[in-house]
Amino acid sequence: MIFADLAAVTGDAHRVDRTAFYGLTAASTVLQAAATVMLVPLFSALFGDAPSDAWPWVGAMVVCLVVAWLADMSATRAGLRVGFGVIDAAERSGVAAIRRLDTADLHGDRASTLRDLVTTSGPDAVSAVVLMFSPLIHAALLVPVLSIGLLFVSWQLAVAGFVAGAALFGAFFASRRAVSLAEDDFAAAGRDLDDRMLEFAWAQPTLRASGVGPRLVADVVARSRSRGLRLLAWQIPGDILFSIVGQLVLIALGATAGALYLSGDLEGSAAAALIVVALRMVESTGSLSLLATPFAATERTLADLRELVAADDGARPARGREPGPAAVSLASVGYVYPDGTQALRDVDLDIAAGEITVIVGRSGSGKSTLLDVVAGLREPSTGAVDVAGEPTDAADRLAGSSVVFQTTLLRPGSVRDNVVTDGHDVDLADVADLARLDTVLAGLPDGWESRIGEGGNALSGGERQRVGLARALAKPAGVLLVDEATSALDVITERAVVDSLRRIRGSRTIVVVTHRPALIAIADSVLVLDDGRVAESGPVDDLLNRGGVFADLWERWRASEGWQV
Numbered sequence: 001m002i003f004a005d006l007a008a009v010t011g012d013a014h015r016v017d018r019t020a021f022y023g024l025t026a027a028s029t030v031l032q033a034a035a036t037v038m039l040v041p042l043f044s045a046l047f048g049d050a051p052s053d054a055w056p057w058v059g060a061m062v063v064c065l066v067v068a069w070l071a072d073m074s075a076t077r078a079g080l081r082v083g084f085g086v087i088d089a090a091e092r093s094g095v096a097a098i099r100r101l102d103t104a105d106l107h108g109d110r111a112s113t114l115r116d117l118v119t120t121s122g123p124d125a126v127s128a129v130v131l132m133f134s135p136l137i138h139a140a141l142l143v144p145v146l147s148i149g150l151l152f153v154s155w156q157l158a159v160a161g162f163v164a165g166a167a168l169f170g171a172f173f174a175s176r177r178a179v180s181l182a183e184d185d186f187a188a189a190g191r192d193l194d195d196r197m198l199e200f201a202w203a204q205p206t207l208r209a210s211g212v213g214p215r216l217v218a219d220v221v222a223r224s225r226s227r228g229l230r231l232l233a234w235q236i237p238g239d240i241l242f243s244i245v246g247q248l249v250l251i252a253l254g255a256t257a258g259a260l261y262l263s264g265d266l267e268g269s270a271a272a273a274l275i276v277v278a279l280r281m282v283e284s285t286g287s288l289s290l291l292a293t294p295f296a297a298t299e300r301t302l303a304d305l306r307e308l309v310a311a312d313d314g315a316r317p318a319r320g321r322e323p324g325p326a327a328v329s330l331a332s333v334g335y336v337y338p339d340g341t342q343a344l345r346d347v348d349l350d351i352a353a354g355e356i357t358v359i360v361g362r363s364g365s366g367k368s369t370l371l372d373v374v375a376g377l378r379e380p381s382t383g384a385v386d387v388a389g390e391p392t393d394a395a396d397r398l399a400g401s402s403v404v405f406q407t408t409l410l411r412p413g414s415v416r417d418n419v420v421t422d423g424h425d426v427d428l429a430d431v432a433d434l435a436r437l438d439t440v441l442a443g444l445p446d447g448w449e450s451r452i453g454e455g456g457n458a459l460s461g462g463e464r465q466r467v468g469l470a471r472a473l474a475k476p477a478g479v480l481l482v483d484e485a486t487s488a489l490d491v492i493t494e495r496a497v498v499d500s501l502r503r504i505r506g507s508r509t510i511v512v513v514t515h516r517p518a519l520i521a522i523a524d525s526v527l528v529l530d531d532g533r534v535a536e537s538g539p540v541d542d543l544l545n546r547g548g549v550f551a552d553l554w555e556r557w558r559a560s561e562g563w564q565v
């Protein structure tokens with residue numbers, strides 16, 4: 001339902017504006033209906049024995065119309081504020097959703113829906129609130145209110161008014177339904193086209209060589225065009241149906257008034273006034289015929305936005321709750337990339353809350369993919385991931401974990417901007433101490449306020465990683481994931497990172513992808529991946545004693561690094 005969707009998208013922050021918008025629009029409609037029905041006594045007085053009796057009615061009409069006009073102006077302002085609430089929601093939740101996008105999503109309709117929502121449909125909804133909701137409320141209320149007013153003149157006319165209103169709304173919803181179905185078809189064809197273009201871009205050499213690619217794209221363009229024509233073809237009968245019903249309503253009301261006049265139940269002046277009332281009824285609902293197409297589009301946009309906002313809210317950590325370390329368990333987790341590469345197969349894993357787990361394995365064995373799944377950056381293709389004993393989806397895990405990536409990207413701004421990214425209350429001194437960022441800050445001209453990143457102070461790889469670690473620690477998440485961050489660190493910084501992980505041990509569940517002995521040495525348990533499967537797992541000493549894959553890898557790393565644990 002479009003009103004419920006608007007409320008869900010704009011939220012509590014716009015509750016007052018929405019109430020003001022609906023209330024003032026309804027008040028204006030009732031006043032306009034009252035002014036229209038006043039034509040009946042006004043005409044009777046004007047053409048009766050004492051025409052001067054018409055003045056009070058003229059005065060009342062003017063008052064009603066002026067107050068209605070003032071209410072409309074205030075309603076428009078409130079409606080615009082609600083519209084801006086829609087844009088805010090589209091931008092905020094759209095950007096959050098784009099940040100959560102998995103590569104697999106690019107090969108479906110999600111990316112193009114998101115693009116439309118953030119760039120066009122969301123902003124279009126600003127004007128839609130005023131230009132569409134107002135006439136809709138107006139038309140929906142005016143006919144019944146006019147019909148109630150007609151009860152004071154003649155019950156037959158009131159009944160005719162109610163029937164006419166029902167017919168006009170029936171015509172509106174029928175044409176809106178037809179347009180909506182054709183639009184779904186058209187949108188599906190558009191998404192198909194997006195998919196084919198991406199597919200063509202990815203697999204160009206093969207598709208070009210086989211000569212199939214251009215034909216596939218041409219076919220899908222032709223399909224999209226034919227659905228576009230079908231959409232047009234549905235819009236036209238919708239409009240025609242509405243104007244036919246409008247004419248019939250006018251004739252029926254005119255005929256009822258004429259019959260009542262001929263039977264002597266209605267004065268001539270009242271019958272003349274009623275023709276004006278009937279015209280007003282048809283004219284106010286007539287604007288609905290033009291709204292069928294944009295209405296269907298706005299309905300879809302608001303429904304999509306509502307889903308987006310709900311997903312975004314779900315991705316936010318519960319406010320005021322300081323998450324403790326959480327157990328993580330994976331059951332039969334598999335992951336297949338869109339190109340068919342099976343990166344994980346049947347992975348079972350139990351990580352106790354507060355433990356440090358290190359994932360090792362040869363290049364391409366699936367370590368980063370596994371970390372991405374736990375981080376909520378990817379949804380597994382099969383299997384399930386539970387956190388703190390609860391089943392989760394990617395959005396839950398994204399909200400409950402923080403990640404240090406192999407390289408830390410800095411955005412233009414201060415060190416503080418780069419560390420405190422989600423507006424949480426953070427003890428910066430503590431974070432700087434834990435991430436060993438204090439020595440980096442000491443070397444910068446303005447400490448936390450020093451500009452870094454593009455156009456700012458250049459930081460070394462090790463310094464960037466410490467900013468990355470501080471950023472991850474600043475997020476109050478129960479799970480900390482580290483993806484080979486130490487490969488970019490010098491030995492001194494690496495020792496500092498190992499030291500900070502030791503110090504936060506127990507306060508978060510930590511999972512590290514690495515092949516560095518210094519990090520492996522602090523692990524409570526090690527998981528060895530091989531071709532996407534768990535080859536071995538257990539405490540370091542057990543695995544070394546077992547003399548399997550891990551013992552082999554360990555010897556090689558130590559030999560190549562000359563590192564003494």
Ligand SMILES: Nc1ncnc2c1ncn2[C@@H]1O[C@H](COP(=O)(O)OP(=O)(O)OP(=O)(O)O)[C@@H](O)[C@H]1O
Pocket residue numbers: 103337338339341342343361362363364365366367368369370
């Ligand atoms: N975006 C992608 N699309 C398709 N295949 C991918 C993608 N990313 C990784 N892969 C493949 O998935 C498998 C696992 O990759 P992953 O990066 O998880 O391994 P890894 O153990 O982290 O490797 P490395 O140590 O080299 O970083 C590999 O075969 C890799 O080629």
